[in-house]
Amino acid sequence: MEFTRCKGLHGEVTVPGDKSISHRSVMFGSIAKGMTEVHNYLQGADCLSTISCFQKMGIEIENRGDVVLVRGNGLRGLSRPEQVLDCGNSGTTTRLISGILSAQDFDVTLTGDASIRKRPMKRIIEPLSLMGASIASVNGNDCAPLTISGRKLHGISYTSKVASAQVKSAILLAGLYADGETRVTEPYLSRNHSEIMLNYFGADVRTEAAGAADSFAAAGTAEPADTFAAAGGSGRAPLPAGAATAVIRPAEELHGNLVEVPGDISSAAFFLCAGLMTPNSEILLKNVGINPTRAGILRVIRDMGGDLTLLDERAGSGEPTADILVRSSSLHGTVIEGAVIPTLIDELPMIAAMACFADGVTVIRDAAELKVKESNRIAVMAENLTAMGADVTETEDGLIIRGGRPLHGAAVDSHSDHRIAMTFAVTGLCADGVTEIAGADCVNISYPQFYQDLDRLAR
Numbered sequence: 001m002e003f004t005r006c007k008g009l010h011g012e013v014t015v016p017g018d019k020s021i022s023h024r025s026v027m028f029g030s031i032a033k034g035m036t037e038v039h040n041y042l043q044g045a046d047c048l049s050t051i052s053c054f055q056k057m058g059i060e061i062e063n064r065g066d067v068v069l070v071r072g073n074g075l076r077g078l079s080r081p082e083q084v085l086d087c088g089n090s091g092t093t094t095r096l097i098s099g100i101l102s103a104q105d106f107d108v109t110l111t112g113d114a115s116i117r118k119r120p121m122k123r124i125i126e127p128l129s130l131m132g133a134s135i136a137s138v139n140g141n142d143c144a145p146l147t148i149s150g151r152k153l154h155g156i157s158y159t160s161k162v163a164s165a166q167v168k169s170a171i172l173l174a175g176l177y178a179d180g181e182t183r184v185t186e187p188y189l190s191r192n193h194s195e196i197m198l199n200y201f202g203a204d205v206r207t208e209a210a211g212a213a214d215s216f217a218a219a220g221t222a223e224p225a226d227t228f229a230a231a232g233g234s235g236r237a238p239l240p241a242g243a244a245t246a247v248i249r250p251a252e253e254l255h256g257n258l259v260e261v262p263g264d265i266s267s268a269a270f271f272l273c274a275g276l277m278t279p280n281s282e283i284l285l286k287n288v289g290i291n292p293t294r295a296g297i298l299r300v301i302r303d304m305g306g307d308l309t310l311l312d313e314r315a316g317s318g319e320p321t322a323d324i325l326v327r328s329s330s331l332h333g334t335v336i337e338g339a340v341i342p343t344l345i346d347e348l349p350m351i352a353a354m355a356c357f358a359d360g361v362t363v364i365r366d367a368a369e370l371k372v373k374e375s376n377r378i379a380v381m382a383e384n385l386t387a388m389g390a391d392v393t394e395t396e397d398g399l400i401i402r403g404g405r406p407l408h409g410a411a412v413d414s415h416s417d418h419r420i421a422m423t424f425a426v427t428g429l430c431a432d433g434v435t436e437i438a439g440a441d442c443v444n445i446s447y448p449q450f451y452q453d454l455d456r457l458a459r
């Protein structure tokens, strides 16, 4: 697929539903009692994988497109699937479902595409095993395929080395079925959609600030600071400021509910950055989720001098949303590190590309997690931006971008990573010559209509 410079981007976009929240609505609805009605469910391939996995475990799910209806059978209402569960390209499906499957009274095998079969699963195998689950990597490489035999689970107090909502959520879901309280501490608070939605479905989950206070994301949830890791895991190590602990009590049952999925800020990010970095542009993004554990990009845009306005801020099913207006801006470099990283982890490829159009240096650090996403996003961003003439250095845990050099079109590869494909479609609109993206189709993972929406704004 090819992209050339555009003269400006104008108009409104309503991005599709949030991927993380969509997954959770079907998962939690499937193990809740009664009907869950989901509005604005993301019809991307990842979220369709989640629907198909639960249908294979006997859950009646009707996908009407605009509305998804899930007839949950309760915490013990899943049945043994006849086939292997295929999670496709979806890390969220693979990891969260593992937490649920660890407590069932049947055996199951989980797998996914070539990318999923390379992504690290030790991060969930270890805590779920500590809870008493029988979970193993079939090929012994700590990756999928995984076999899981449900067991009686015990509550644990676990300290995760990485700030990962997928790890935290897998443990919390297993914790629903455990014989006592389960605690998960992470170095920085990651997205808290599971905590919000589990409570909304009737579970008992709370968040405590585990480190000294950097409360920008954990605001309102802080209890007395405990600056040391809870027992379990690898002993008592000091935690950084911003560390957070999620605590869940076992549940009798969850109850189905109505879920309004807000637009995905990770999808909106491509248009936010496109509007800021393309001259003569003004874009209004409608109904975007701005949960503080996801909205780090808004903070970074403001730090870089971007012209961004939040309009009509409101609360959906416990998830704040707003319309967001952006206009072309003179941007300057910034440093992106520490507690903000988990709140914009999926947006970093697009932010790195935008930094090429900012004056001065942008440093991204503490983001080694980018290496284990759908592609190694540090290496792939460095490779593709360099091909377009940018001055970029790859580091162990991020990128250093010296902005201000004009970019030229090049042949770039998405590495089958949807966020890389969308990043370079936008970047190609701000470069001389032709940018050709190999493997551009993978946007169907999270945003099937992306190219049509981008094209409409460029007219």
Ligand code: S3P
Pocket (backbone or CB within 6 Å): 019, 020, 021, 092, 163, 164, 165, 166, 167, 169, 190, 191, 345, 346, 369
């Ligand atoms: C997600 C969490 C993040 C994110 C992914 C979706 C989720 O992954 O990158 O796209 O829905 O919980 P990690 O938990 O591995 O950081």
